[in-house]
Amino acid sequence: MQRKQPHQVKLQLANQKTWLDANTDDINEIANISSEDNATPNIFKFNSVTNSGKYLALETYANDESVLGISVPVIFSLPIHGLDKANSVHLYPKNNVKDADPELIKHGKDWENVSEDVKIQGVTFKLIQTDVDPEKEIDIASTDKDGNIKIPNLAAGTYSLRETDAADYYAKIDEINFTVDAQGHITLDSNAPKGVELKNNNGTYVFEVENFLTLGNEDFVKVDGKNTKIELEGAEFFVRETNDKDTARYAVFKDGKFARWTSDESEATTITSGAKGSFSVNGMPYKGTSSTFYLEETKAPDGYELREDLIPFTISKTSGTDEKTQNVKNNKYELPTTGGMGIWLFVLIGAALMGGSGYYYYKSRKNKLAE
Template sequence: MKKIKVFALLATLFVGIFSNLFTPVVSAVEPSGDATVTIHKLKNKTGPIVNTGNELSGYTASDFLDGITYNVYDVTAAYHTEYSKQFELTTWLRMWFTSSMVAHTEYSKQFELTTAQEADDKARDYVQGTAGHAPTVSGATLVRTETTAGGGAATFNLPKKSGGKDAVYVFVEQPKTGIRAAAENLVLRFPVYQLNGDGTYTDIELSAIHLYPKNTTETITPVKEITTPNHSYNVGEKIGFKLSTKIPANIGIKEVDGVTPHYNTFGLIDTYHDTTLTFNPAGYELKVAGTSIVLTDKEETPDYTIEVGEGQDTFKVELTQAGINKLAEQGGKTLEFTYTMKLNKFALIDGPNVNQVTVEYGRKITDSNGVVTFYDVVTQDGNTTEVYTGGYRFIKTDFSTNKPLAGAEFVVRNADAPDAKYLKIEKIDAVTKEISWVDTYEEAFKFKTEDDGIVDITGLKYGTYYLEETIAPDDYVKLSERIAFTVEFNSYLSRITNEVTPLSLPDESDSDTPTEFKEHNVPNTPIGFLPQTGGAGIILFVALGAAMVGLAGVYFTSRRKDA
């Protein structure tokens, strides 16, 4: 950024030194011993601005920036000492090189003016200092501090004289979070004369001065991505995520003392609703994208820490001062945090399991009692991501009555084949329920029905699976075929909200009408009953039959003889 020299406000800068060169015109406003200087902080404006010293028109409240703090330093003594030195030096050098031309009146006049301007330029450079830092010249004294407000304005009451000389002040903008870079320090020397809009000087001295410096703001919005290429997941399955945020452009800026880093807070927060997700405390990485810079949390002085919320519904990746310092030269680049999470036993079935990323950055100071005494932190929410898991509900029922049946046992297979894998569900801790696929029946999870007949299968990614009955309820025939079912969005909730109603048996007069079962019902047929073989009833039945056969034989024999 080019150095800002307020020539517009110092129209006849050297009048006090070369008063014999000008004939003053009486101003409409008589100067007093003090002046008011108002900073109007413009936001995100491009192109040159002609500071006339008066208020400028054509701006609205949205064009200005509140919350920018300026320190004003009195550098009068240092400026005048340097000015005198530079003026004498440049005068001597010019006279040495152009001694043969000094006799020309107009040239001599312009020569002296140019010499004074050069001396002023160098004296200004000498006291101006580094942008955003206090001037380091001897005798520089902080005299005022004000913050822009009410439309980006900050007003300072300043004496026009200091130590018997025309006062010179340096306006220093304090570092501010959300600003790409601090504006260059402003150097203002009294007396100040009005400048015309076309850039020509006047001899109207100003006691109310208006300056319009500019700042460019920066908004950082974090982004969250799912790196595991699916839309739905098993409970317990690792899901890859990446949090990305732009590193503030002025991340390496120092406070006005030129030593203390402005940024002491920089963190990424992942908030996941309803504790349905669990952060995996292994296999994560924080790095600057496109560089070899990888930050660590393992050393004695870590670059960052990870803090999981007490309710397990959030975690924060927070850089330490050491980590922030490592990013001092990386402003504008992208910081990436990659990690994994798992859907746990609290996962919403057929509903979005939502999480959102937030970035916070800036400066915060607390006292020994933990009370915040300074707060310049920006908090910006990013996008949300959603992960899903599904399920299916079956109800074991009697074929005829639709009555729920207890005592059935099922397993779930991932294909309709003898060698298909079995679903295994296990709890690896009090929070996470793990789903996997195994090769043997012994390892499989067995779904057993109670009196309500319900078989709830939850926490599966979307797809087609197969329910296999391994034990039928007492006095019922075991199903001989697997039942295919598709887990998809709402495949579970649509069934638990659909009440089981008694089935309508087919009309006996229409034997071709099939019995209709609800999709989630798994009917079993009762085992049929026959009379017990070997009982008294069957013996009597056989005896009567034999007697009748015998009598019939006698009858036909006697008839044959009669014939």
Template sequence: MAIGSANPVSAAKKDSTGTAETATINIHKMQYDGTLDSPPTITNTGEIINNLPSGYTKYEGDGVSFKLYDISDEFTEDMTTAEIDDKIKSLQEAIGSTAEEQEKWLAEGGAGHKYSGNGVTMTQDDENDTSIFTASATNTYGKYYLALETNTDEYITEISAPIIFGLPVTSTTGTKLSTVELYAKNQYTKTDDKVTKWGEQKNSNDLIQLDGAKFDLYKVKAGENGADKNMGELISGAKDEDDDEDEDILGRIKMKNLSAGSYYLVETSAPSGYAISNGHDKTDNQLGFTVSKEGTITATGSAWYNYLGTNKNIMNYLKPDFIKNHDEDNTEKTNNDVYQIGDAIPFVGHINVPKNIDKYTQFTLTDTPEKGLTWKGTSLSDFNFKDANGDEISFTESETNKIYSNVAATETNAKGFKLTFSAADLAAYAGKEIQVIYTMTLNENAKIDEDNVNEAKLEWNNGYETGSIPSKADPLTGGRRFQKTDGSTGLPGAEFILKDKTGTGAQYAQLKQATKTVTDDEENETTEEIKGVYTFVKWVSDKAQATTIKTDSNGKFEIKGLKYDSKEVNYSDKTGVPYYLEETKAPANHQILDKDIEFKVYFGSYSRTEDDDKVKTLFEIVNKGSIKLPITGGMGTLIFLLIGAILMGGAYWYYRKQKNNAYVA
């Protein structure tokens, strides 16, 4: 590549002021991908070339430098244009096309001249375009210059050819150029490669190929912070043209058109159920690799996984998993989720500890029940821990390794707890299940025929990804609403006791009557009972200790906190758990019922949802009026006398008729 002056020169030209005229030299560093044996030629004109030949791009690497040498002594004043062109060609041949040849020429020099160490280093444009190198306006008209690439990176297969030019350079319109734009090229190799994504399987030592991961591909820029993203084509699940059509390509990531250099992959999204691999951070290059100038790819990062004889594999571990229920059977819901108030409800948290737990910086289990549940625990000793086989396991706390802590109550939640496990605590259970077993008590604040939400949450951080897994086991409890009537109107004044069955061996209910806080005009607060509203406390065998249930002014009462079978939606008295009411006092002017009243509690017996509306259901207990005896001298006597008079009158009429008929005239 050369731009020569048409006239030989021996002295610098000067302007009208006597100052030597100068020009700024910009060298544009280009790279060629080597796809053609004979790359297209770039013809330097001294001006910007907007349409470069196919295959040329801006140089991507770093560590390159250029020097500009004044080689005017290689030329004489009497040279013709043809001789100048021949001289430039002979110099380019003498200088050579390799770094070694050019260094030798610089040291020895043509015609005995020595240039080594005398060149001017061109400045790289680090802020705007690192492919441009500049020599400022000290390059004088009337001289010849040589631009050499004196340093290049290790991935270049062919350095730039020597550039020789004379100043001034004129434009295509004949104008002297104060800034001369020159183009130099390097040749490099592009190559393809592929890696495979693998993942562990639960309860198995075998790996499977994983589909669905997403990556970014970066090319390192030496000496700088950061890198160029996606330098090359990244394809997930790609096939080679010579692949067998039946080959399983799940988990394959193919990288195409990689030029020589240092790269790394960053996993941005893992397959479902898996945590992101260690190749997560573009600052540590754990999935790094290099492409040599010959196209050889070598894995260099620490996160590559050696499998099936190759280390170009990426490993994903399963995320932690967590399910909470009432049983040691690891299912989301069980049929044992209905309780009565006062029950100590078992909860079991099933935690799958990841195989790479040693990488985790956080692993905590937090339980925050609603106000209908009471957590009475205060320490780690209030838990039982088991492995998946049901064998007891234990954890040890210390002053520097506190596992248990309380979680304070809030406006919506009752007191709860938090278990903070370290990686060391769980190291022995890597890849296994542990069970966290504890109880909470269903209390008088429990919601009826609604979930009493008890959500636990497993939160984790594996150093490069965080997660939160909520799981709920929401116990239910039931109840029933009643009204004492005469068939149409509510009857106040009735009293009952609640039993679990009739006959011998019955248990009797102790209940708590609901209360409310009343504030008077002076803002004094007092507590008043709410008539007819009762919550179950416990069963007792002594009938004398049973709580008396009293109806309100409309004959109504309700009992909350009773157990039923399951959350099956069946609004029918044909199913459910039977309970019994024994009437101990009848309303005024009514008789006590002589038999116990059976009723059933089921999901929806207290209240149910119909067309998105809450519907309260009432169980009606009917009492007819008492049988009343006649009052002496009253209406009963008059009716009796009237009947007698009618009978006597009828007998007399029949006698007279018979006498007249007997008689014949």
């Protein structure tokens, strides 16, 4: 931890008061003004100064959490040539403060393998010094390949970091509010967003900010193609990332939630429809507002045809959150309808086969008797 510098303000004010008490006969106080008396806290107006004499302006109070020391006493003499009542003399006493140079590191779970933590590149922030101008946003760099941003030269004050563009597959984080004191120490607001930590690494303050994946679910019911009230058990599926068979990646699930993508079909998780035909896909990372994925049926319910097409479904913030489910239909194995052209075709083919068989038997028998 960085060792805190001793405050000099109280000591300086005490020494200054000792000097004032010892010189009361030579000093005539004409005004005592507080920053609370002014609409603009850092501007003081002395209206009782005449255009003659020697004057001493002293800072008699300063917040030792905001400055390193009181300003140097200012001595000035009047009259000033060319100055009249319509003019003002401007004096600029200064306090010393120490800037802070924090860094920010952006990280989160890998959307392709949620068990791994990765640094997140390309996240953009704006900086607002809220005690100076809460409406003024200052552009700062986006996170680099290491998820890092440097934020140099922060004077004492209160600040907000506002994330403007989140990375794909990640949710945007709420504002990060913090305070910088005169010694360059940073304090994180007590209501900091989830996933935000402030660490002091050998004197350098680092905001470690975790972005959380945007995750969604979807519910399905396996049903008969003609009567959706008939719910089908025992259908099996893979979840595929795209409908491109040449670049297929399959979902692997762990404890019922998405874990990672794999190109090896043998590693894919099989999802099976239950007794009422229901099954679900949970914890799927999606990009932007939504992503489309595909079900590949690998086993049909008993007595039903296997679907050869891929079945698209959408994952979003709202998918799987209501009572609506996506029906996945299968058709039964069926002979052509009785009385239709199809059945007559089967009858004719059967008759021809039987006739051919009878003729072959008759010829064989006749030839055998002739011998």
